Amino acid sequence: MTLFSLARKNIVRNLSQYFLYIASMVFSIIIYFTFVTLKYSDTIAEQTASSQKLDSLMSGAAVILIFFVAIFIAYSNSFFMKKRKKEVALYALLGVRNRQIGFMLFFENLLLGLVSLVVGILLGFLCSKGFMTILIYLMGYDVIAPFTFSGTAALNTSIVFFIIFLVTSFQGYRLIYQFKLIDLFHASKKGEAVPKPSKGVAILGILLIVIGYWLAMQDLFTSKVWEKVGFLMTALIILTTVIVGTFLLFHSVTGFVLELIKKNEKWLWKGLHLMTISQLLYRIRGNARTLTVIAVLSATTVTAGGAVYGLYYNTNDQVLTADPSTFMYRQTDAKSDEEVSAILPDTKYDEVIEALSVTFHAKELNDLDGSGKRIYTVIDEETYNKLAALQNKDVLRLKEDHAVILDIGYDERLSPDYKGKTITTKNNTAITFQGVKTQTVLNAGTAGITVVVSNHTFEALQKDGESLTYRVIGMDKASVDLSGEMAKEIPEEGQFSSAPQDFQLALESVGSLLFIGSFLGLVFLAATGSIIYFKVLTEAEEDKSQYNMLHKMGVSAKEMRKSIASQVVVIFFVPLAAGLCHSVVALKAFSSLLMMDLAKPVLIWMVAYTVIYGLYYILTVASYNRIITQNNKTEG
Structure with a gap:
């Protein structure tokens, strides 16, 4: 049996565990391929007046996506490598040479990537019509996009992701050379270092977040702090204090909260509450870095998406404010007036x-x-x-x-x-x-x-x-085409202004931003949910023996499911709550800066984000329960 065929069999055997990892990579590839396809699309260039600007936006979004996906894939791959360390140690113990083990892991990861790449490009092609139609609709055009397959986009996507998969495959190859056998056997039992909660650290964390919030809420134009410290430095201070404060929040503040809950002995000794709280104390403090990343990613996604959706939501009101009349121009000669009157339909x-x-x-x-x-x-x-x-x-x-x-x-x-x-x-x-x-x-x-x-x-x-x-x-209704016809008859000194034209241009700019922001947000959300999913399921493998012992002691499956759901809901929604709080403050500052009411669109965006995020929670709990149930059946 060759190393390549062994890698293929390992993937088939562990497909259920790899599914979400593959799905996240495929989704990232679909989005990147879509961006690149739209960048080279003749349909977009023909329909939009700002195709060059859109091309730049798509290129910028693609670069951000490459950077983020590379980090996500490397991070996710490290979780799977950690999970496979015991298996790798067994291969070494059975006499398989390190080089062969390294190549097996290399081929395994590369094969996963190539399969994801092919599936992603194929699905991207099938979805490209829908994505293009969404973009054209958001930009205010009523056009059905055709099916288009861009060879340039496929080649671009293949090169970029092949390089990413090649790098992460070398990460797997180097695994066998980085640890001793004993370390590999006990790797699954090693989490992030568990910090001890400190009252001083907890107070510092809350204080840092309060300072960051206070600075963010200061008016950019009138604040003495912003004026003295400078825009870039103040923004850097806000980011630093909020991120560090969030880390300390998970490091110590949540630990104190859980310790306070433990003091309620009457509640603590009901069901599996003691086990649930004890495990949460370990996991929240031990995974402080991961939870901080989740909170920051959630805040970034919701803030950026909410701000752009808020602008899109208010586009019509903004245009109506600037253009209360459908058309207006300065009269310069009688002939132009006659020509305009000839093409005008009924007016209000x-x-x-x-x-x-x-x-x-x-x-x-x-x-x-x-x-x-x-x-x-x-x-x-x-x-x-x-x-x-x-x-x-x-x-x-x-x-x-x-x-x-x-x-x-x-x-x-x-x-x-x-x-x-x-x-x-x-x-x-x-x-x-x-x-x-x-x-x-x-x-x-x-x-x-x-x-x-x-x-x-x-x-x-x-x-x-x-x-x-x-x-x-x-007029009650007026088209951009009518606006174009009128503009031809009015000389430049007439200073012709058109509400339909201004609305169309605004939709083009904000609609393209909304499209890019939404899909980048979905990628970030998929990555965020996947990271927690991998983390929790890794811990589920570690908890199998504990739940099996409870099973043998007669604890019902219902009680165990309740304990699992309680733990996972905290791990999922505490960083989400922190991220949403950060985004509320950021969007409040953004709203004040633009003097625009963003409450309704931002609420819609937050609800949508939370609902999709909640689906990952449901999937994670179901997978966790399946692991425990199967182990209990196997072990008896």
Whole structure:
């Protein structure tokens, strides 16, 4: 029997144990192959206006995926090697040479990788149509993607993953040379070093997390800490304190909590509670590093995904804020107007309004450029109220010689404090701001920041500014194609703005980010769940003798299943809870930075993540129970 055939038989014999490892690798390959396929896709290039930008995003995502998958595969492989050490020792004890054992492990791991690669590319091809359709849909296009097989993408994927599998296979080859026989026989009994809980360390862990949270919640633009320490250094401090604090949380804080639970003797001596708590004390403290990795990965995935989904969720509201009218442009000649009218279908409103472009002396507003001048589009109160009624907005009531500024980008941390400030023209016509609104009635892309003045003041300002005529069009439904036709008829100086076009461009950018973020998040989630799965099942092999002893003592299978479920739920959901807490703080800071309500989309994202993560918990508990049940049947 050759080493290659022996490796093949070992894989077949242990296929149930390798299944999730293979499935995770296959899923990673599918996602990478999909990204590379989309990068070379002619369909994407033809449909999107930002294909070059998407190409860069896909390339960047592919690099991140390669880096992460390489670490995940190496980490997962180390778990399986640890599990196989006793078997390797037996081969050595039976006289098989170290070189032969090394080559067997090398072939075994390489064969697993190659099988995963072939399956991943085939499934990636079958799924490519669906993935491409999802991407095109998220980007706002209504197109059914064709089946496409990219030879370049397949070659790229094969080379990248073959190198990764080659490296991890050498990791298996070196195993026999790294340990003595006695170490190999007892390797399965060695976990991570179990640290003793310390009150000082526990307090330090909580303090570090609190410091990280406090820094993250400080306003980026107004915080004295961010200003003095610097952006990069503060961000590094936040990451360091939160990660170290999380490690110490699992190192000691959870240990104290479990010790407190143990003091409840009435509860402790019911069922297998004593065994459950004792094993948890060992496992949470002993696996502090692994649980910290899980918590950080969960926080990263939820934060990145929640932020992007929040932006996508709010895209329509953002566009409606910037473009309250479907179309708007500055009238420059009668011919363009006639051409536009000829192609326009039924409209909700079609208004021609008069406005002014006025340069104001605005030293009180503390201009960032120091010029003391600002150019605003000015409309009168009557025009504003007319458009507001058409757009279902509240009407304005202005005091004489007062104005309201319409600034959709207003941020009280950065923008001038308009209220009560006075600005003047070159002819000393003065207006005083009575307030500011973060919504507008004119498309910001055409009119910019708009000032609403009284009818009388508007007449007085006509000698100070350039007269403008805008055409404002509102429609219930309008297409990007119609927008394109109109744009051809309007000269560049018309400053044409289109809500459908702006919405499409926003969807292209945010939709592609959501697609990439979602699938990278799924890969991270698959890896996260798999790491805990491997860890728990490794411990299940160690616990077989304990549960078999309980079985012989007459403990029911129901009690043992309950104990197993209780242990695994803590191992799974304590790091998840920590990760979600970290992401809530990060997303709250992100929400404040963008002045955007992300509560609903972030909650949806968190629920989806938790549900998928919960499926790994169910699978892990079922596998753990199967190992214990089979051992009890075998051992009697």
